[in-house]
Amino acid sequence: MSELTLSVVLPSYHRLELLPRLVDEYRRQGANQIIIVLDGPHPGWEDVIARSGPVEVVELAVNRGLARARIAGLERVRCDLVLAVDDDVVPEPGLVDRHRAAHAVAQDHVVQGYMPIALPAKRGRDAAPTYLYARDYEIQADAWRRGGSATILKSLWGGNVSLPADLYRRAEAVKPSVRLEYNEDLDLGIRLLELGATAVFDDSARARHHHSRGLRPYLRECEARGGAVHALEQRWGERPAQLTPIVTIPPSYSRVLGAAQRRIAAADSGGLTLASAVVVYRACGAVRLFTLQDGVARFLRRALAMRGYRRALETPTVT
Template sequence: MSVETRRTLTVVIPSYRRLDRLNDIADRYLDQGADEVVIVLDGPHPGWESALPEREGVLVRELPENRGLALARIAGLEASSGEIVLAVDDDVEPGPGLVDRHRRFHTGGDTVLQGYMPVTVPRPRGRDQAPTYLYARDYETQVDGWRRGDSSTILNSLWGGNVSLPRDLYLRAEQVKPSERLEYNEDLDLGIRLLRLDATASFDEQARSSHHHSRGLDAYLRECFARGGAVADLEKRWGERPAQLTPTVTIPAGYNPVLGWVQRRIAARDSDGLVQSAVIVVYRLSGIMQNWRLQDASARLLRRALIMRGYRLARRA
């Protein structure tokens, strides 16, 4: 790409309580030729000035309160000056040439590039790492869909952490509907808005990064419950439930009736009960015994049950 046609690119990194990794991540993007890195601290981070010393090419914005990922990204968007915005997560490590792959893609028009960010799974597997292994498999399943699908497939399943788009397109998406706090599916919400603008999207497997996902069971259960509330929030926001989220809050036809009963029983309670506790015991014991198949099955069972509970309670509120 000639100097005359080189488009400027800003990397936006929202972060929450991960100060220790931000300097290294910012340096990696600058070393790859990013024109600017904007770090958004999502809420007060006392002492960040010493942890993130001022330097050329890096802007730090500390939000006065925790606003959630979507609004933190918008704060970064507003502070950015690049023609292209590359939105990444603070637990995603850029692969070689990532910035250049995103920059070269954007030659004009309302286009979005979904990069590839496979999950780095721990090996050997520990006794409480089923959430990360499930996340990694779910992600690769979605990637298979992007490989076979079209532009709308990508935007209807946008997966943040390694996504770029023109700054002006992002700003126009805010005019369709301004971002609001969602505890999950922020990327899907952005994808829906971009579809309203007739934007197009591509998936580039060579725009590669590594996702250092980490969840133990307790954090995973909280996340599952929050996902249910986010489904209800999106349903209210758009006047209908996005079809791709229906399988997360309903038990499909033909599903094992016993497992369905367990999930409905857990979902019907407003707090932990005997059935949920029993499944958690199975999860813990299977981890000790390294019965990964059983542990994964119990984690999946808990996932839908708690998403259903979170959805029910959010709709009732």
């Protein structure tokens, strides 16, 4: 049996400076095809990417969001396998070969690679979002190790995922990708489950995720997460169970903190409660009370996700 061919699909948005290093590494590892999808106009990209040698570039006329940018890349794929990666994920040696090898054992197979967060040697005063993301990721990775195929597909985490190109196209036939501001990978996993796909988590298919998020973009992301929960409910007719804690306060949660989260969720503007939480967050960072700062960041995550969910509910659906 001949070796499976592999296409790397790499969407990017305003991170041109990261692309030459990534292209060089994927080429060094033997990827048969490298497709960069610039998610919207990126003037001057030719001068940056040309330094990397031959590579296929798709520049979208408008920003379409991650899921649809990936599909624009899928339309150019000529290989057996698609390795869907992110532009802030740096492959470690052997990544491409590990993905190829994992697909040699089964058809309709999805390989979830491992991509721990590259944390700095010294934590900065506004790094709680990245440290929370790193902890959440490791918790999920442990669940993948313990769970089976369905566990992986019900919590698919993009950035280092491969699957047969034909399977990806069939998932698009089940439901075409739509723009979601969060949980695009979960949406793909649900479609793959409907097709009867299997999945495996491969620790050795390893990359490093250079996640970086300060407080302000984190707050916007939290609200977007709530809107995405509503969008997935509308798309599938029910809410994926793992998303409930994002937009619902559990009974065991502090009544005082829960009331404060509800106040933030009910206000369209910042509000005094949100402003006070931001002040506490920044003060904790300044004096290196990082455990407390992380608690404030978690508190704000649900409060703003609840706001995003509420606002999505109140927005009329265009039919």
